[in-house]
Amino acid sequence: MLNAGTAAKLVFFCLFMAVVYWGMKAVRRGVNIRTKQLPGLTAIDEAVGRATELGRPFFANIQASGPHIEDQVLASCELVRYAVQSAVRYEAPFMCVSNSPDGHPIFEEIISSAYMAAGKPELYNPNNVRFIGGFSSGTHVQIMQLMKDENIAAQLISGNLMNQTMFFAETGAALGAIQIGATKNTHQMPFLAMQCDYSLLGDDLYAAATMISRDPVRMGCLTAQETGKALALVVIVVGVVARLMGSNAVVDILRR
Amino acid sequence: MRKEIPIAVSFLAGASIVLGFFLNVPFFKVTASRQLLNWAVIVAAFALALGAGNLTRIHVTNAAKRGKHWPYSIILLVCLYGYLGLGLWRGASDSIYQWWFNGALVPGNSTVFSLNGFFIISAAYRTWRLRNWRAALLVGTAILVVLGRVGIGQAMWPALGPISDWIMTYPNAAGMRGIMIGAALGTISLGLRIILGIERGHLGVES
Amino acid sequence: MESKPDLPYRLQNIDTRIIHALILILILLPLLRPIGLPVQISAGTRAAYNAIEAIPAGSLVLWAYEMNAANEPELMPAAIAWFHHLMRKRCKIVAFSIYSEEAPIFAQKAFETVGKEYNYVYGEEFVVMPFRAGMETAVAAIGRDIHGVFPTDFFGNRTDTMPLMQEIKGLSDFAILLKTSGWGPDVFVRQMVTVYGIPMVANCTGIVAPGAMAYLSAGQIQGLVGALTGAAEYEQLLRRPGTAAAMMDAQSTTHMLTVILVLLGNVGFYASRRGPKGGR
Known part of the structure; x- marks a missing residue:
């Protein structure tokens, strides 16, 4: 069903979509997402x-x-x-x-x-x-x-x-x-x-x-974007630690 | 309808390509995505004609009104349509077509491109000041790489080559990768917004 | 009457025209009288050489030949070196471009220059495809259906009748993907390397090379020939000195000038901060 080597990417994509949805809901509920000044x-x-x-x-x-x-x-x-x-x-x-x-x-x-x-x-x-x-x-x-x-x-x-x-x-x-x-x-x-x-x-x-827009839906996307960065950071740190301990597990999972 | 149809087209096209990437379903993987990608190539080719049309409108108007630098507008139009005509008449592999290409376009473009070298050196001179420790770190690293990449630096100190290689392979690549991951997530986020019709800025309307 | 600027100020504000004139002189002098400074081989160039050396003789090679009139002086030496390397191994090359409209002309020019030496036959061992607009979309389309995207070659010949193109069923038939361009390898990594697992080696301009290093160290590309320096290194590995080696001295002198100017500017900067008049 899935193309070879896309399983991990699909999981990440679905997670990303879920965070977008959660972010949109949160902003619509009135949760104030603090953003840094650019x-x-x-x-x-x-x-x-x-x-x-x-x-x-x-x-x-x-x-x-x-x-x-x-x-x-x-x-x-x-x-x-x-x-x-x-x-x-x-x-x-x-x-x-x-x-x-x-x-x-x-x-x-x-x-x-x-x-x-x-x-x-x-x-x-x-x-x-x-x-x-x-x-x-x-x-x-x-x-x-x-x-x-x-x-x-x-x-x-x-x-x-x-x-x-x-x-x-x-x-x-x-x-x-x-x-x-x-x-x-x-x-x-x-x-x-x-x-x-x-x-x-x-x-x-x-x-x-x-x-610029402060539109709730877009703010949800921005939240997902930042969460994705945090997730990537966690995967990198875990991957480096695993690799230092001689395990290739994280790389193998990401290649699936 | 002015907004709805483009949004529907964006959704169908974007979703087909995404599904074609993940799913091993012949319709998405082969039929839809392959056809859509081939169409996209054709549409992109039309954009070139759109650009030429726009260029013609602006320069014909400028020449007709004797606007600023109007003789250059005439030269541009003559070159644009003359070269297009030559290509259509004789083909791109024709010797006259190639002569103009090699004799005018190549040296002209190379000359302008080479200005980058002049600008980069004068800009580096103006801006690389040791104002604080971070700037000092940046300038120091830059000097090591600038010298380590060329023979004169390597002749002065043979270790400069490996040092420069190390800087490029580890600290530089790590920094670049961090920026790329962030930017890629931004691209995914923008793509999702367009596919889902949330982002409408490209339709010329405020979202 | 206005007083004459002091030395620290002058050191920080050398006229741009003087700097540009110095650059011009320092480029011209070594070109007229080469110094012949040796170049150390960088890891990226060695990896690129090894990756191409490792493919079996007679392999099919897909080459994203994205040269344009602006970056031709910087990219052509490495491209010529690659042509020599591939033709020595009698590899069969398919060149295409999706970034640069004029690239097929350069590919054909390089083929005509080097191909003669190895008696290469167009259509059997080399083919150049026409420019296709669409960039990333076009790369994805080529990956999915190369025959569909290129029904004819640059000269308008039908590709389905060419012996070389008849050998190709899909992207997995190619032993390696080469990329020559003033842009990073990202698009090809996303649309070809990741999707089809084809190994890739890149040649790019000096400006792009630092960014491309991230792909090299991640193993997404197998080698990187960066700018003229990389080309000169490749020529050295190939034991065939070419134009890049000749131009390396000019790079040495201009890089040295950059360092000297930066040092002068900083001397002026510190002198003006410590001087009796304070910062200006």
């Missing part, structure tokens, strides 16, 4: 504030690594929504650039809806939501030029970041922009940590989207 998230308001003060754009730069929708681009949607809602409130100039052909219409929809919902449709400029496509270095230069032309005040670099991270972060730094970086790609984290004022690294990117 400086990278609160920094979005600070960055919008700076853009408002200087009258220069907040630049949401959402990158994908291929011509299809990706989890990190999806997770970035909520960050863009949060940033644009804040920008509309303070009437700060706002720009969004993406190289994701699938993500671009989503960002257009999110940004235009934010202006409509705030009753300021006249401030929405479709040319400020741009698709600058391509996944090769050549097209990154176009974005760097745009950043320079617009003299951006703040930048959110997010998504499935690859070699372009340094190009955008260095350009932003040269323009004196306040920068927030978000990705789960381990290979780009050192650059974001080095160049950005704030960062949302690894699972923080996914947690941020949930924490």
